[in-house]
Amino acid sequence: MVQYNFKKITVVPNGKQFIDIILSRTQRQTPTVVHKGYKINRLRQFYMRKVKYTQTNFHEKLSTIIEEFPRLEQIHPFYGDLLHVLYNKDHYKLALGQVNTARNLISKIAKDYVKLLKYGDSLYRCKCLKVAALGRMCTVVKRITPSLAYLEQIRQHMARLPSIDPNTRTVLICGYPNVGKSSFMNKVTRADVDVQPYAFTTKSLFVGHTDYEYLRYQVIDTPGILDRPFEDRNIIEMCSITALAHLRAAVLFFLDISGSCGYTIAQQAALFHSIKSLFMNKPLVIVCNKTDLMPMENISEEDRKLVEEMKAEAMKTAMGASEEQVLLTMSTLTEEGVMSVKNAACSRLLDQRVEAKMKSKKINDHLNKFHVAMPKPRDNIERLPCIPQAILDARAKEATEMEKRKTEKDLEEENGGAGVYSASLRKHYILKHDEWKDDIMPEILDGHNVADFIDPDILLRLEELEREEELRLAEVAEDEIETDGEELSVEQKNQLAAIRKKKACLIREHRLKKTVAQNRSTVPRKFDKDKKYTTKRMGRELSALGLDPSSAVDRARSKSRGRKRDRSEDRGNDAMDVDDEEQANKKQRVRSKSRSMSISRSMSRPPAHEVVPGDGFKDSTQKKAALKIGNTSHKKRDKNARKGEADRTIPTLRPKHLFSGKRGKGKTDRR
Amino acid sequence: MAQGDYMDEHKKKYGRRFDHDERERKKKARDVHKHSKMAQKSIGIKGKMIAKKNYSEKALMKRTLKMHEESLSRRKADENVDEGALPAYLIDREKTSRAKVLSNTIKQKRKEKAGKWEVPLPKVRPVAEEEMFRVIRSGKRKTKQWKRMVTKATFVGPGFTRKPPKYERFIRPSGLRFTKAHVTHPELKCTFCLEIIGIKKNPNGPMYTSLGVMTRGTIIEVNVSELGLVTPSGKVVWGKYAQVTNNPELDGCINAVLLV
Numbered sequence A: 001m002v003q004y005n006f007k008k009i010t011v012v013p014n015g016k017q018f019i020d021i022i023l024s025r026t027q028r029q030t031p032t033v034v035h036k037g038y039k040i041n042r043l044r045q046f047y048m049r050k051v052k053y054t055q056t057n058f059h060e061k062l063s064t065i066i067e068e069f070p071r072l073e074q075i076h077p078f079y080g081d082l083l084h085v086l087y088n089k090d091h092y093k094l095a096l097g098q099v100n101t102a103r104n105l106i107s108k109i110a111k112d113y114v115k116l117l118k119y120g121d122s123l124y125r126c127k128c129l130k131v132a133a134l135g136r137m138c139t140v141v142k143r144i145t146p147s148l149a150y151l152e153q154i155r156q157h158m159a160r161l162p163s164i165d166p167n168t169r170t171v172l173i174c175g176y177p178n179v180g181k182s183s184f185m186n187k188v189t190r191a192d193v194d195v196q197p198y199a200f201t202t203k204s205l206f207v208g209h210t211d212y213e214y215l216r217y218q219v220i221d222t223p224g225i226l227d228r229p230f231e232d233r234n235i236i237e238m239c240s241i242t243a244l245a246h247l248r249a250a251v252l253f254f255l256d257i258s259g260s261c262g263y264t265i266a267q268q269a270a271l272f273h274s275i276k277s278l279f280m281n282k283p284l285v286i287v288c289n290k291t292d293l294m295p296m297e298n299i300s301e302e303d304r305k306l307v308e309e310m311k312a313e314a315m316k317t318a319m320g321a322s323e324e325q326v327l328l329t330m331s332t333l334t335e336e337g338v339m340s341v342k343n344a345a346c347s348r349l350l351d352q353r354v355e356a357k358m359k360s361k362k363i364n365d366h367l368n369k370f371h372v373a374m375p376k377p378r379d380n381i382e383r384l385p386c387i388p389q390a391i392l393d394a395r396a397k398e399a400t401e402m403e404k405r406k407t408e409k410d411l412e413e414e415n416g417g418a419g420v421y422s423a424s425l426r427k428h429y430i431l432k433h434d435e436w437k438d439d440i441m442p443e444i445l446d447g448h449n450v451a452d453f454i455d456p457d458i459l460l461r462l463e464e465l466e467r468e469e470e471l472r473l474a475e476v477a478e479d480e481i482e483t484d485g486e487e488l489s490v491e492q493k494n495q496l497a498a499i500r501k502k503k504a505c506l507i508r509e510h511r512l513k514k515t516v517a518q519n520r521s522t523v524p525r526k527f528d529k530d531k532k533y534t535t536k537r538m539g540r541e542l543s544a545l546g547l548d549p550s551s552a553v554d555r556a557r558s559k560s561r562g563r564k565r566d567r568s569e570d571r572g573n574d575a576m577d578v579d580d581e582e583q584a585n586k587k588q589r590v591r592s593k594s595r596s597m598s599i600s601r602s603m604s605r606p607p608a609h610e611v612v613p614g615d616g617f618k619d620s621t622q623k624k625a626a627l628k629i630g631n632t633s634h635k636k637r638d639k640n641a642r643k644g645e646a647d648r649t650i651p652t653l654r655p656k657h658l659f660s661g662k663r664g665k666g667k668t669d670r671r
Numbered sequence B: 001m002a003q004g005d006y007m008d009e010h011k012k013k014y015g016r017r018f019d020h021d022e023r024e025r026k027k028k029a030r031d032v033h034k035h036s037k038m039a040q041k042s043i044g045i046k047g048k049m050i051a052k053k054n055y056s057e058k059a060l061m062k063r064t065l066k067m068h069e070e071s072l073s074r075r076k077a078d079e080n081v082d083e084g085a086l087p088a089y090l091i092d093r094e095k096t097s098r099a100k101v102l103s104n105t106i107k108q109k110r111k112e113k114a115g116k117w118e119v120p121l122p123k124v125r126p127v128a129e130e131e132m133f134r135v136i137r138s139g140k141r142k143t144k145q146w147k148r149m150v151t152k153a154t155f156v157g158p159g160f161t162r163k164p165p166k167y168e169r170f171i172r173p174s175g176l177r178f179t180k181a182h183v184t185h186p187e188l189k190c191t192f193c194l195e196i197i198g199i200k201k202n203p204n205g206p207m208y209t210s211l212g213v214m215t216r217g218t219i220i221e222v223n224v225s226e227l228g229l230v231t232p233s234g235k236v237v238w239g240k241y242a243q244v245t246n247n248p249e250l251d252g253c254i255n256a257v258l259l260v
Ligand SMILES: Nc1nc2c(ncn2[C@@H]2O[C@H](COP(=O)(O)OP(=O)(O)OP(=O)(O)O)[C@@H](O)[C@H]2O)c(=O)[nH]1
Pocket: A176, A177, A178, A179, A180, A181, A182, A183, A184, A194, A195, A196, A197, A198, A199, A200, A201, A202, A203, A222, A223, A224, A289, A290, A291, A292, A293, A330, A331, A332, A333, A334
């Protein structure tokens, strides 16, 4: 969505500043030293550069002006009209048009002079041409000085326009001057609008924000409108009219029933009827203000009739709202009814917006996107939450305990109140025995400070010492039992040797594998020339370990894919000899491996192209199309698989051409 | 006061600091000194710019002072009545100054007949041939030097076609050809961008005239049909002479004064 922020437009310098900026930049950013003796080409180049540089700078600056100022046709009609009311569209367009023409003229001048500079035959001539070129460009800018000044003024004013978002939920307050519009605004929002007891206190639109049911509403205070022909209305009133005409908002029409604003109810009713075409298709609330001065019941019979008339008019477009939501009374002084007015306006606006959204064409796109799961009951059994009895008991106990626990304050109350009761500080000491709590602890004993002799973890240390001693004793006992290796029999010795040999063998093998593995990828089994990992070998080795290999072998066989039917029938060799099959099934084996590596699909998940509610797709064809588009979008990128910035690279740390030989007077990157 | 006018709003809510006026006054008083310090300190283009601005301000100030003095000092009112003064009852009558126009045209006719022009620039600096032409070397070994290129602004007629380049003696580069001139009407005191019809005379010699070279002082003929000048006999004037007053090759444009 377009955000309307006119605060970001850059400052438009006035004509003189503009020229100063550009010329001093040319002076600073282009070379300044030339001599007569230079080659003519160099001289021409020097001055051409100045001319071109100046032109580009002018072009850039003027372009930013043209681009940053909003085009009145392209922004929201509300802003378009507001800007037209405030600054006059024709004038605005003319100013921008002049800037545009100046830009083109400057480009043309630069082009002409660059062409002429090509024929320059002396420093003097080139310089004269440059001076003429810059002078003419500056003259062009000087001519648009008034336009620039005008644009700058507009920029400053636009930056201070309230930031109204024309598309959000909006509540619009309108009515005669001095009826209490701004007072209401101050009550429901934090916008600090001026309130004074005279007409036209508010001279422009004011915006504030308020909350209703966790949604934010934008409240707009408008200047008062008088009942007069459209052409006679001044700029201040036209602001209100613009807002009324273009914002799709809830409208609060304020009526001052006490007449203290200086206008009778009849006048206000006339205004209502003259601008009622602006209330079309908008939730309209008629608010009778200042009931503290004149209660609704006290107004005269004719006035009542007028109010009823207005109410009837408003009910026509009420779209099913009740009467209480169309005509409300309030007093901003006593704050009576203020909230109900706000709530009525907000709720009616919300209803209308939801309804409009439901009617719109895009509603299906929105509905596809969300899904509220409504689980169907499986059967009629009621499944209540199950809380174990133990927990319930614990909870009950906790509750009673919570109740029972006496605070220090309760104790104080019981024992005579403040000043009489003195709380015991020792009560909560954590000691081994409770009776120790009240013990009297001496500080000095036999002329020594007791604290000096206290070691808080003496018991721990004692325990440690005891443990150590135990260990020592055990060691001594063990020493007596242990004997040397002489006790082993010959057979045992052999076994030990065999174990050690095997261990060494394994370690060596592992080391060998490790050195190789570091810089070589794992070789696929297809190329495993040694045919080391066979069932036969497994059986052999297992039986060597004294285990029964049959079950392991069976398992391996069951895991391996059964042989497919061969092409030649007469090769009906049914033996499940895995070792022999390699030749015949090389291809299949490879394929089976690749298949085993593909992601296994969960059966509980629907296939990718099937529409899940809340996905945002109409049907599966649409989803399929979207998936396809998504896949093709990165196909090219994937295919190229170029080196990206995320890839690790090691640059050439010492490029040869920079580290060999001597450095001459030439370039630094060549030797 | 609009909502975004935070400066005004703040002023309105909290007022000004108690010594605001005093500070403002002091700041203003200091400003002069600050400015002068800056003016003395800055050098180069910045210094020049400041000096120029100061000078113009000073001149303006003097002029206004003088004007005030004039209004104060008593002077005798002018007694002599202007020549063309009319009594009030005749003022809204249409008057004709035909006589003057007639005499003007007669004068011009006479001048033309005498073949002598009284022009705004009676004398110009003669331009040497080396300055006017650049030698172009030609031939396979670049030894031949009979070709020349005109280095000044030129005018060629609309239907102009070059001679075969091989034999072209004088080259008039297309980048230096001009078709329009900024012509000032000395009596109307305004300038028009007019089309050039032809070269009447170049003060440096007939050869340059025939080549269409425009230097300072050259008399050119311009198309004044846009101006809507009318001869005494009621015909619309089409071509008129004008004299070039600047160096077109240095300025990149032709400025001329209409000869009336
Ligand atoms: N007694 C009474 N006075 C009110 C009430 N509401 C507003 N006023 C007074 O009416 C006067 C005008 O109030 P504003 O809120 O400035 O009126 P407005 O409609 O914004 O006026 P403009 O901005 O000039 O169009 C102020 O003096 C308020 O104190 C009300 O409910 N009761």
